[in-house]
Each structure stands twice: as C-alpha cells, then as structure tokens.
Amino acid sequence: MGVTDVDQLVESYLAGGVSRRGFVKTGIALGLSMSALGGLLAACSNQNQSSQNAGSGTPKRGRTLREGYDLDFSRMDPINTTWYDPGFFALYDALVINDPNGSYVPQLAEKWSFSADGKTATFSIRKGAQFHSGRPLTAGAIKEVFDTIAQPNSGSPLQTLWVGPVASTEAPDDNTLVIHLKHPYYDLLNVVKTGYWRVVNILVRQKLGDQYGKQVIDGSGPFTFVDWVPGDHVTVKRWDNYPGSIVPFFQNKGKPYLDSIKWIAILEASQRAIQIENGQIDTLRGPAFQDVSRLMGNRNLNVIQLKSDWSGYVAGLNFTKTNLDFQDKRVRQAVSYAIDRQAIVKSLFFSYAEPMYGPVPTADKYYTKQVEQYNQFNLNKAKQLMSDAGWKPGADGILAKNGVKQQFSMVIQAESVNQQLASAVQAQLRALGMDVKVDAYDRGTYFNKLFSQPDAFLFFYQWPVPIDVVTLFINSAALSPNGPNWSMANIPEVDQAVAAWQGASNEKELADGGAKIQVAVADNLPIIPIVARQSFWVHRKNVHGWMPLKWDLYPYYNDVWLD
Amino acid sequence: MLIYVARRSAYMALIVLLSSIAIFYSLRFAPGDPTGVTLNPLTAHQAREAYRERLGLNRPIYDQYFTYIGRLVRGDVGTSLVNGSSNLELLKFYGRNSLILGLTALALSYVIAIPLGILAAVKRNKWPDQLAMGGAILGMGIPNFWLALILVYFFSLNLNLLPAAGCCSPNQLILPAVVLAAEGIAVTTRMVRSSMLEQLRQDYVRTLRAQGLPEWRVVGRHVLRNALIPVISLSGLRLGWLIGYALIVETIFRWPGAGFLLVDSVIRRDYPVAQFFSLVLVFFVVVANWLADISYGLANPVVRRA
Numbered sequence: 086m087g088v089t090d091v092d093q094l095v096e097s098y099l100a101g102g103v104s105r106r107g108f109v110k111t112g113i114a115l116g117l118s119m120s121a122l123g124g125l126l127a128a129c130s131n132q133n134q135s136s137q138n139a140g141s142g143t144p145k146r147g148r149t150l151r152e153g154y155d156l157d158f159s160r161m162d163p164i165n166t167t168w169y170d171p172g173f174f175a176l177y178d179a180l181v182i183n184d185p186n187g188s189y190v191p192q193l194a195e196k197w198s199f200s201a202d203g204k205t206a207t208f209s210i211r212k213g214a215q216f217h218s219g220r221p222l223t224a225g226a227i228k229e230v231f232d233t234i235a236q237p238n239s240g241s242p243l244q245t246l247w248v249g250p251v252a253s254t255e256a257p258d259d260n261t262l263v264i265h266l267k268h269p270y271y272d273l274l275n276v277v278k279t280g281y282w283r284v285v286n287i288l289v290r291q292k293l294g295d296q297y298g299k300q301v302i303d304g305s306g307p308f309t310f311v312d313w314v315p316g317d318h319v320t321v322k323r324w325d326n327y328p329g330s331i332v333p334f335f336q337n338k339g340k341p342y343l344d345s346i347k348w349i350a351i352l353e354a355s356q357r358a359i360q361i362e363n364g365q366i367d368t369l370r371g372p373a374f375q376d377v378s379r380l381m382g383n384r385n386l387n388v389i390q391l392k393s394d395w396s397g398y399v400a401g402l403n404f405t406k407t408n409l410d411f412q413d414k415r416v417r418q419a420v421s422y423a424i425d426r427q428a429i430v431k432s433l434f435f436s437y438a439e440p441m442y443g444p445v446p447t448a449d450k451y452y453t454k455q456v457e458q459y460n461q462f463n464l465n466k467a468k469q470l471m472s473d474a475g476w477k478p479g480a481d482g483i484l485a486k487n488g489v490k491q492q493f494s495m496v497i498q499a500e501s502v503n504q505q506l507a508s509a510v511q512a513q514l515r516a517l518g519m520d521v522k523v524d525a526y527d528r529g530t531y532f533n534k535l536f537s538q539p540d541a542f543l544f545f546y547q548w549p550v551p552i553d554v555v556t557l558f559i560n561s562a563a564l565s566p567n568g569p570n571w572s573m574a575n576i577p578e579v580d581q582a583v584a585a586w587q588g589a590s591n592e593k594e595l596a597d598g599g600a601k602i603q604v605a606v607a608d609n610l611p612i613i614p615i616v617a618r619q620s621f622w623v624h625r626k627n628v629h630g631w632m633p634l635k636w637d638l639y640p641y642y643n644d645v646w647l648d
Numbered sequence: 649m650l651i652y653v654a655r656r657s658a659y660m661a662l663i664v665l666l667s668s669i670a671i672f673y674s675l676r677f678a679p680g681d682p683t684g685v686t687l688n689p690l691t692a693h694q695a696r697e698a699y700r701e702r703l704g705l706n707r708p709i710y711d712q713y714f715t716y717i718g719r720l721v722r723g724d725v726g727t728s729l730v731n732g733s734s735n736l737e738l739l740k741f742y743g744r745n746s747l748i749l750g751l752t753a754l755a756l757s758y759v760i761a762i763p764l765g766i767l768a769a770v771k772r773n774k775w776p777d778q779l780a781m782g783g784a785i786l787g788m789g790i791p792n793f794w795l796a797l798i799l800v801y802f803f804s805l806n807l808n809l810l811p812a813a814g815c816c817s818p819n820q821l822i823l824p825a826v827v828l829a830a831e832g833i834a835v836t837t838r839m840v841r842s843s844m845l846e847q848l849r850q851d852y853v854r855t856l857r858a859q860g861l862p863e864w865r866v867v868g869r870h871v872l873r874n875a876l877i878p879v880i881s882l883s884g885l886r887l888g889w890l891i892g893y894a895l896i897v898e899t900i901f902r903w904p905g906a907g908f909l910l911v912d913s914v915i916r917r918d919y920p921v922a923q924f925f926s927l928v929l930v931f932f933v934v935v936a937n938w939l940a941d942i943s944y945g946l947a948n949p950v951v952r953r954a
Contacts (some may be wrong), residue, residue, distance in 0.1 A: 299732030530680030
C-alpha cells in the first residue's frame with residue numbers, strides 16, 4: 086500500500102468520484118484497517134463540512150475572529166523576522182500564492198512567464214494595488230523589497246535561496262517586474278510565495294529601521310495592524326480602503342467581512358482545546374494531539390485534519406566530532422537504523438504523525454517513495470554497522486573505540502514534544518550502546534547553541550516547500566556559523582543534488598532534483614529524519630469561509646465571516 | 649528622625665544600585681542573547697553579527713552597563729527589542745493588569761480571611777474552627793501552580809463555568825485571583841484567629857462584657873479593632889509575596905501582568921524589558937520595606953537608634 090494510493094482514494098471520495106461503500110472496499114483492498122478507514126471517513130466528513138461551511142449562507146459583516154495560535158508572535162517584518170505568523174496573511178500580499186489544489190494563482194502578479202532559456206522571469210503586476218499608507222504598490226516597490234533581501238545584512242533568513250540564483254531585478258515600468266537569473270531557477274515561485282517574500286513598503290521600513298514590524302506595519306493585505314502584545318495577542322482590523330483582491334479562489338473580492346481578527350498565543354498545549362471548547366476562541370491551530378479525538382467528538386466544532394504538516398523533526402550529528410566517528414556514514418546510518426520511528430509515531434504522537442525516512446513529509450508534492458528503502462528500524466543492522474566501524478560494547482554496554490566511549494550530548498529546544506521525542510531517541514540509542522545526554526535550552530539559548538558546534542542536535546523545521554529549507558541544512562555552502570548546516574556536513578553527492586534542484590528550469594527537472602536530494606539525504610544522512618506530524622485545525626461551527634490550505638501554512642481571511 | 653530617614657533612604661538607594669548591577673550582569677552571563685530570539689535561526693552569520701553590533705552586545709559588559717545606567721539617569725528607560733514599545737508604555741499596560749490582579753487577590757484574601765478568622769476564634773475548638781484551620785493548612789500546603797491546574801480542571805474543563813486563561817474580563821480574573829489569594833487567605837485566617845484569641849483573653853474584654861455589652865459589639869467593635877493591628881502591619885510584607893507568586897500565577901493563567909512580562913522577557917532575552925521590570929519590582933519591594941522601617945521608627949524611638 087502506498088500513501089499516494091490512499092491520497093488518491095481520499096481525493097476521489099472528496100470529489101464524489103467514489104461512494105462511501107466504494108471507499109471502504111478500495112481501502113480494504115489497499116490494506117487499511119477498519120479503524121483507519123473510520124478515521125479517514127470522519128476526517129473526510131469534517132473536510133466536507135468545512136468546505137460546505139465556506140460557501141453556505143449569506144456572509145455577514147462585522148465581529149472579531151478570535152484565533153488560537155500555538156506559537157508566540159514574531160516581529161511582523163517579512164524581511165527580518167524570527168518566524169512568519171498568520172497575521173502576515175492578513176497584512177501583506179505576495180506576488181503569487183497557491184490555490185487549494187496547489188496551483189500557482191495571482192495575488193499581486195496578474196500573470197508571469199519564464200523565458201525559453203529559463204533565465205528571465207517576467208511578472209505583470211496588477212494595477213491599483215497600494216500599501217496601507219496610500220503609497221502605490223508598483224513593480225518598483227516590489228523591486229525595492231527584493232533588492233533589500235539581497236543585501237548581506239538584511240537578516241532575511243533564506244537570503245541564500247535568493248542571492249545564489251538571482252542576478253538582478255528590474256522594473257521597466259510600474260506594472261512589469263523582471264527577475265534576471267544566473268541560471269534556470271524554476272524554484273523561484275516556491276520561494277516568492279512564502280511569508281519572507283511578502284511585499285512591504287520599503288520606504289517606511291527604511292525610515293523605522295529595527296523598529297519596523299513592531300508598532301508600525303505597511304503592507305497591502307486586507308487588514309491593517311492594530312496592536313501586538315508579546316506573549317499574548319496580535320490584533321488587526323479591516324482596511325476600509327482595501328482595493329480588492331484578484332485571487333481567483335477567494336469568493337469575496339472586496340473588503341473583508343470581519344471587523345477585526347485577534348490571534349491569541351496559547352503556548353500551553355492543553356489550554357488550546359479547553360479554550361475552543363469553552364468558546365473563548367473561534368478557531369484554533371495546533372491542538373495537543375491527546376485532545377484531538379475529544380475535539381472531533383464535540384458537536385460544536387469541526388476538526389480539519391491535514392495529513393501532514395509542512396514540517397519535520399530531524400536530528401543532526403556533528404561531522405567534526407571525529408572522535409565519535411560522526412563523519413563516518415556507517416555510524417550515522419547505525420544511529421538512523423536504531424530509531425524506531427513507528428513506535429515514536431504511535432506512542433508519542435497518538436498516530437497523528439508519520440515516520441520520515443527521507444528529509445520531507447510524504448504530503449510534499451516532490452516526495453519520492455524511493456527513500457522508504459532506507460532507514461527502516463533494524464537494531465541488529467545498526468549494531469553490525471557500529472561493529473564494522475570499530476565500535477565494540479564495553480562492560481557497561483556503552484560502545485567504545487580506542488578508549489573513547491560513544492557518549493555525547495544532544496541539544497534540543499525546551500518544549501514538551503521535543504523533550505519527549507529526545508527522551509525516546511535517547512532510550513533507543515541506549516539500546517544501540519550510545520550514551521546520549523539531552524541538553525534542553527530555552528529558545529534564546531538553543532539557537533546560539535546550534536551555531537556553536539554541538540555534538541548533536543534535534544531540530545523541528547516548518548516550511549511550505551520543505552526541500553528549500555532542507556537544502557540549507559545539508560549544503561556545504563551553508564556550513565555553520567555562516568549558515569544553518571549545523572551538522573557541518575560536506576557530502577559532494579548531496580551538494581550535487583542541491584545544485585540539480587536549484588538549477589532546474591522546469592517542473593520535471595525540479596521534481597527530479599527534489600528526488601535526488603531526498604535519496605542523497607536518506608542514504609548519506611547529513612541530517613537524520615525522524616517524524617513528520619499531522620496538522621490539525623479546529624473551528625467552531627459559526628465560523629464560515631475559514632479554510633486552512635494544504636499548500637501553505639495559514640488560511641487567508643478574505644472570505645471569513647461569523648454567524 | 650531626619651537622620652534615621654536619610655540613613656534608610658541611603659540603604660534603599662544602595663540596594664537598588666546593587667540590584668541593577670546584579671540584574672544586568674546575570675542577564676548577560678545567562679547563555680544565549682537576543683539574536684537567538686529576535687532573528688530567524690537561518691539568518692546569515694554576517695547579519696547576526698551586525699545586529700549584535702547595533703545592540704552594543706560586542707562591547708565589554710561594564711561598558712554596556714554604564715551606557716544603560718547613563719540612559720536611565722537621563723530618563724531613557726529603554727525600549728523592548730521584541731515589539732518596540734517603550735518600557736513606560738509596557739509598565740502602563742502590564743503594570744495596570746498586575747495591579748488589578750494583585751489588589752483583587754489582596755481584597756479577596758482579607759474579605760474571606762477576616763470573617764473566617766473571627767469565626768474560628770469565637771467558635772474555638774468547635775467544627776467551624778476546625779474547618780477553617782483545616783482549610784488554612786491546606787491553603788498553605790498546596791503549591792499555587794497545582795491549585796491552578798486543579799481549578800482549571802474543575803471550573804473550566806468539567807463545569808465550563810470560567811475561562812481557563814486570558815485577560816481582562818471579570819470572569820477571567822476569578823481563577824488567577826483565587827489562586828493568588830489562596831495562601832494569603834490561609835495565613836491571614838490563622839493570624840486573625842490567634843490575634844483575636846489573644847485579645848479575647850484581655851481584661852478590657854471582661855470589663856466590656858461585665859458592662860452588659862452585647863457579644864457582637866464586644867467582638868466586632870472592640871476586639872477586632874485591636875486584633876487587626878498585626879494583620880495590617882503584615883500587609884507591607886504581603887506585597888513582596890504577591891510579586892513573587894504573581895510571576896507564577898500570571899504565567900499559568902496567561903494574565904498579561906508585570907510578572908508575566910518579566911518571565912517572557914527573560915526567556916526572549918529582551919534585555920531592556922527584563923532589566924527595567926526586574927528593577928521596578930525590586931524598587932517596589934524596597935520602597936515597601938522602607939515605608940515599614942519609617943513607620944516603625946515613628947512608632948518606636950528605640951528602632952531609630954538601632
């Protein structure tokens with residue numbers, strides 16, 4: 086049974102191509118258990134209700150949407166921020182975004198094309214767009230943003246994805262933006278759709294410097310900024326001069342229905358479910374996994390289950406720790422074989438996750454099943470590999486070689502899931518004969534530790550095009566401290582695969598490059614994939630038009646209204 | 649008296665100064681710095697270093713401290729690295745919330761504890777006394793974070809009566825105020841009871857009863873007035889306790905008060921906010937103690953000579 090087969094079955098069922106009876110019969114033929122089928126049908130039913138919700142009734146204007154958010158908020162400057170939050174989707178626009186099917190559709194760019202040699206991308210910018218401050222949003226204003234990102238001190242986290250392939254940006258008139266590339270770069274759209282490339286008024290940003298995005302925001306989205314109380318909430322209100330949207334899948338092309346939106350940070354996992362059950366919030370991202378089944382049984386709520394979050398838990402072993410042989414592929418493979426991912430998925434994530442055998446989740450459109458031949462749990466094989474590498478168990482059961490014991494520390498960010506996952510990995514590696522000490526740090530310390538050559542680390546990434554962010558963890562051009570290759574991995578085969586991805590000139594080459602990266606990582610393990618979790622979104626039934634998208638991190642708010 | 653006041657004031661200033669040094673250095677010595685929180689982990693090394701340079705974090709710590717103190721003396725209390733608000737704006741917002749929570753908890757503890765203490769004293773060794781004292785022991789013994797979880801479980805999750813967290817409606821105030829008041833209720837109940845019992849044994853009580861005054865007037869007008877003196881003098885010290893507990897209670901209930909902000913700013917390495925709010929809390933405790941010292945000095949000349 087393949088995940089893609091199940092995907093196809095679910096999609097056919099949702100589209101009405103397969104009856105309920107046919108769904109069950111085909112599911113059984115694919116090897117799914119009755120309980121798994123029941124879960125899938127429940128999820129499909131929720132999804133159906135949700136889409137019906139989106140279109141049912143006459144939209145009502147007014148009210149405030151209160152959305153629970155499982156993270157704390159970051160500075161709302163797309164170019165230099167810790168992380169982009171849901172507010173970015175209400176405050177800013179991008180050149181292009183994905184529709185619910187994953188196709189690229191216009192947001193600021195009405196249309197776009199690549200030259201025959203793949204080295205020039207031309208975007209036609211819509212007329213009439215403007216920033217909240219009233220400044221016209223022209224191709225020139227977008228060029229200013231892209232030029233700022235390219236500056237070495239811009240702080241843009243994925244700047245290397247831009248400066249590597251992009252030669253220059255040009256705005257020959259107000260409605261034409263031309264990006265000249267050093268080589269074909271079909272991945273360009275995957276990059277500019279993300280939150281870090283949302284279009285900000287650079288003139289305001291320059292004037293405010295480091296203070297931009299804290300108290301003043303000048304974007305072009307349908308809402309304007311009201312306030313940000315760190316650790317508590319962000320509020321935006323409807324922009325009354327909003328010129329309207331050209332996004333094809335938005336039903337509401339005009340001003341948003343809601344008066345305002347308030348995102349409330351609920352960092353304590355168990356509190357999130359309680360608050361939506363009590364009606365303190367209307368929508369919620371990321372309930373605790375142990376609360377999901379309870380929420381699914383609540384008549385006042387709809388739970389939307391996306392099969393995979395655009396994320397992954399990965400571990401890294403520092404290649405420079407040669408005394409521990411982490412530069413030796415056999416040792417890294419032994420570690421990977423010793424991790425029982427299925428057991429972790431079951432016990433830690435209540436089965437709301439999937440094992441990762443390669444660096445990206447199965448839901449990624451570039452996912453290749455080839456990775457599944459690697460990294461399957463096999464403790465005996467792991468022990469054999471360590472033995473082949475010269476590591477023998479001592480009297481205490483810990484592996485040793487030339488008087489050095491396999492003892493090392495793994496830095497993690499202090500957060501409940503991370504800590505539980507690290508403990509599970511620690512216990513599983515103990516069975517292999519490795520003595521792992523888990524060092525948990527708060528966020529402020531953790532990222533500094535990552536850049537200071539730790540023995541090993543556990544990291545949680547989240548990115549709507551996972552391969553893009555993975556390239557930074559594994560590429561020898563991004564060795565720490567200059568980049569986030571904290572493993573200090575320098576593997577030519579991996580670098581070649583990254584180059585193939587970044588040099589792709591069409592969708593097929595991009596998919597081939599993506600597959601190469603996944604196989605190279607699964608085999609060479611510059612990072613060790615562990616699990617990808619599922620994504621859950623919950624809304625009360627009086628919320629309409631609120632639709633978390635499979636292809637992006639957050640919903641858009643143009644169509645949302647409340648009964 | 650003037651010399652005494654001047655001496656206590658000098659001590660107060662010295663404690664605030666030493667605290668400012670301790671706070672400043674402990675934040676700098678703690679692992680990590682604001683770049684780990686305010687910049688994306690994938691941000692290039694060059695941009696991280698440029699940011700450190702702009703914040704002055706590459707300079708020696710004593711140099712950073714003198715700059716900080718210099719600005720503070722000139723009235724520049726600093727700005728949050730996280731959201732750019734001035735510390736005074738933050739104090740206005742978060743301080744107000746803390747004041748609401750703290751005063752509610754304080755009022756709650758007196759409103760409950762004083763009648764309970766009186767009842768326990770008047771009904772000494774009878775079931776109301778045993779019930780009140782049993783409750784007081786529980787109140788002092790149960791950690792407030794645990795009490796918070798229990799209350800959330802019953803009143804939010806099971807009974808669906810009160811919100812589990814958030815700010816700032818009256819029903820969102822109830823649970824954090826009760827948790828913050830719990831220990832105060834227990835301590836004050838015991839204190840009122842013992843103070844009442846002490847007063848009830850006094851000769852003047854016997855005289856009042858002999859004069860034929862009704863019992864409620866003896867207790868309510870004469871005994872209670874004297875019994876409350878130690879309770880009132882303890883109020884100054886309660887401020888320090890409240891500030892300490894508020895850090896925990898505000899964090900658990902996501903009540904955006906000064907304690908919540910302080911914890912959050914330390915985690916985020918938001919140095920200007922963490923420094924300012926730590927110093928403000930130190931200042932409050934020191935001033936409360938200074939007022940207590942001065943009032944003792946006024947009441948008792950022997951203390952002034954000590």
